[in-house]
Amino acid sequence: MIAIPREQYLRESTMPPVQEFRLDAGEFRITNGSRFVLRGAIAPSAGEIARQRIRQYWKCEGDVQIVSEPASLGAEEYFVEVSPEKIEIHADTAAALRYAFSTLRQLAESERGVMRAGWSQISCLKLHDFPALAFRGIHLCWFPESSETDLEKWIRMAAYCKFNYVVLESWGVFPFRSHPEFGWEEKRVxxxxxxxxxxxxxxxxxxxxxxxxxxxxxxxxxxxxxxxxVLDLHPEFASLFEPDGWTWCLANPETRRVLTELALELYEAFDHPEFFHVGCDEAYNAGSCSLCARYDYSELFADHLRFFHDLFRERGCRIMMWHDMLLDRADPRWNGFICFGNRSLSELYKTLPKDIVICDWQYSPVFYPDGSPREDWITSEFFQNAGFDTLSCPWLSAELILSIGRHAAKKHQFGVLQTVWHKDRDGALDFYGAGSAAAWNPEAGSRPVVTVRQECFNRYVRDIAHDMNLMKYTDFGRHQYQVIPESHQN
Ligand SMILES: [Zn+2]
Structure with missing residues (x-):
């Protein structure tokens, strides 16, 4: 018995869900010499992108023809028409072409009715697809416990589901040359x-x-x-931090000097990106030392932010920061929403440069007095209305992720930054399924059957494993083990 109609199954198995989808009769066989027609304002080099993907995804050499004429589409928008004779793709950019191929890969199946498949095939269909939001990011963490294989797997998965940015946070594993003491020596990557x-x-x-x-x-x-x-092995650097070690001491000029050197090393290693995330969340006990106590702390923090804003702006790079310290936790407007600032810090948004990208992270449902969940994420709107490009940043729970995505799309915000933290394995289905839907097509992701089922997602994880030529049991799938060895349990 088939659980859902095939057209619905195919449409909902795409990750993120395609905007417009129609299934037709018949199949197109993808094998040596199969015809692919690329139509649009794409450079002749796009032919190589297509040939490389056909080779990688379906292990054959396609007959790729380019018809150079503008398709007049958005930079990430594409049309696909699959007929028994050919696959025709309309796209004006390499990005849109890549997205078309990612979708085709998800919709293809192996030859049916045989023991060993000799080719792949795809049902005849028509697609029209485009993103709801411009910035579609996922925030990944490199912990001392993370593996290079996992990080690569998740970066590839992010690209596969049409995210266009990965924010990568090193948790003490980046090998700083200027200050090698700033990170775990034994865990350097x-x-x-x-x-x-x-x-x-x-x-x-x-x-x-x-x-x-x-x-x-x-x-x-x-x-x-x-x-x-830093301080576990190098307590001599305690002056750079507030006494409890959690927040940098902003009144110490040596702090700024060290942070500048560390930040610029990262910027260079990431090949001069157009954004640099400066964190700035959860600065508990900020300004608690005897030196900071002599200053107007909100001015100290503003000066700190402006310094790093200018440092990167000179290099053509915009800083992004978490929002929570910029809102007053005692302000009744934000009841139920995440914010950790005080009244004086909550005035800073008025004077901060407006090209700072504010990343508003909200991880829990917020309720109206009648108990219904709010769909208006007003803290992100607050920064947007103040003139900042704003990213809405969910974490766990498909429902919450999609609610935040719907709101960001409705308000035409800059984008969505899906956070992951230490849940990269347990939460993967939500992060890539619901998270990509939240950024690309949040309305479709909200249909009763939520985006990608686990089984489809596992198939896409397998696609990535094949791209990486993985061979080891612990490298496959989302988890290293099916049963966690007792030695790994607390
Ligand atoms: Zn201090």
């Missing part, structure tokens, strides 16, 4: 590895943005673990 992933991202059409926390989270370790990537 070679800088060449970062450079390789940045270059891979470019090839896949996804830009990697470094994050370095210039305010709170200075321990470069999850707070609940009690670790500190």
């Amino acid at each position: 070679p800088v060449e590895t970062f450079r390789r992933l940045v270059a891979l991202g470019k090839e896949l059409g996804i830009r990697l943005i470094p994050q370095f926390n210039l305010f709170g989270h200075a321990a470069m370790s999850r707070c609940g673990t009690g670790k500190h990537a």
